[in-house]
Amino acid sequence: MSSPSFEIVRQFYTIMNGHQKSKAVEVCTKLRIAEHIAPESSKSVGELSKELQVHEDTLYRFMRALTSIGFFHEEEITDTNKTHGIFKHTQLSLCLRDQGVRDIIQMRVSPFQVLSWDGLLNSVKTGISNHQETLNYPNFWEYLKDHKEEEVIFNRSMTGLTNQYIPILLSFSDYSKFEKVVDLGGGQGLFLKIILTNYQNIKEGINFDMKIVIENNHHGEDLDKRYSDQSGDFFVSVPESDCYVLKNIIHDWNDESAISIFKTINKSIRPGGKIYVYDLINDLNLKNEKYPTGWNDLNMLMVCNGKERTLQDLEYLAKESGFKIDEIRRHSTIPNALGLTIFSKI
Template identity: 30%
Template sequence: MTDTAASAIPPHLHIIQLSLGYLYPAALNAVVELGVADRLERGPRSAASLAEELGVAAQPLYRVLRLLATVSVFSEDESGLFHLTPSADILRANAKGSMRDAVLMLVHETFWAPAGQLSTTIRTGKTPFTEIFGAPFFEFFEKNPEVTGIFHRGMAGFSDTENGPIAASFDFGRFRNIVDVGGGHGGFLVEVLRKNPEARGVLFDAEHVLREARIAAAGLADRCELVSGDFFTSAPGGDCLILKRILHDWTDETSINILRICRGALAEGGRVLIIDAVIPRGNTPHPGKELDVLMMASLPGRERTEEEFRRILAAAGLTLERVVPTPSALSIVEASAAPSR
């Protein structure tokens, strides 16, 4: 909620609305799990009709849809039929730019449960994730492949709408060998290579992640190599190494280690590009501020300001050259190798 919207209602009502805000992601998760939006693709339907097809109770479904309709996710007409809205349409599994997997990731218990114990994080400075799930975030994922799938599909869906605009915001054509470090299924690298036909790419990630890589399906197998490995210990060489939504998962100490490895793999005159939220000054709303608290609750990471990026880059032997804004919530932090001493 913006400052303007908040000031338009009494303070006590503002606080009540914020306190009940968790009901909206709960409702989103429910309708996505049930596939409600998919059933409306052929036209509007009543909650009773949807419930009969889905094998669920009609009244609870109606009440959840009614709540979501207040925030323009679905709409109800005078005859009681529910329609797809633009926001509801992208909850369909087959929709272009579908956010179905992103919703299932963002409201998964691995994020939800630690956020419910945020006061513990504030008291101790540590996430309660290990106490809740028995292992740190990524170690838990390694032990639970079904959760890993939710995370990686969710990240791909989360990123699909931003990849093209980000790739168009920077002159990647100046590079010939582009390495996407921890690049997941390769959605961003696909956009970069499509826009820069002279460039070659390397998609670098864990072997189990690369099994779902999109490179071949995009027709780019002849220009992009899949390399499995661990960015905590090594990175393929190139004149552009990309870290998109990687450093925000980790502490400064770990991030500096990752950056040092990237510096060691960087060709002379090359660039390391960190693609993450850059937190602005002041109280202006920014998606990075929400993600920052999410990172703090479940992971050891954080979103950073420009000055915080400058500090960790310097500690890794890199120099911040500039911050390039994009049409998304992310910016491109461009860094070069600092002169050797």
């Protein structure tokens, strides 16, 4: 067997160094470097080090590393009287000025993510994640209850992701026939608020989540009078409604738990009611694809013992809980993107 080419070796090391790059981006967000460089301007590493109160030479080495993966751009110096180390923004580094993006980054490198993935070998062997071993808790949700800072970052990051998805989700969603909408696991309530803003026909909207989440929700004085927060457990009972929203919820759970959620809804859904399930729809016909579905799927296993499901998987959940799938809607040009699966009671 011949030795691998230089390009193959470099690709290999690029993959294996992924943890270094994610840690560097995390530190960049914690230092808030992106906010110290104006969008259409540039700044020297000397100025940055003084503003950030960090070691100048190490900051320069740090910034140089970030430029190699597309964060910031070091300007070329042709004047020999000028020193190196003038940086400006790229499209990637500009994203770091957004609080929602920073929250997502902090969530992705938080201890619960890192610790959960330490159990990958065991999960490949057994098919499940042993959170008692990796997190010292029975599951991810119990872990969050005792780790308030991570819980706050997690909830804010979910809101940040929702903010990014909203235009796409609304483009293939229709709430014009519903009087009451309940967003199960709706977190800070952003998606429900946007739905209410766009559909005046809705008379009542309930943002339903765990007590620990609802207690931390804070709203402005201009809150829509139709909106309300309600704490509870969707494995036990949910408010009566003619539309339930499950956005990035079902993929958090294994089949047994997902079916239990749907059965709880089955007890309360009004005649003719619908369930709107927003999750990635895993298309197994896309082989060797470069979209992140495979990694999302593994992450759901490691963190939640969940999965990204195929259409057949969703049909199984529907059948086992007394529902049927009416329709699937998804973005027309983005394979394996977040889709909408509409359930109705049999």
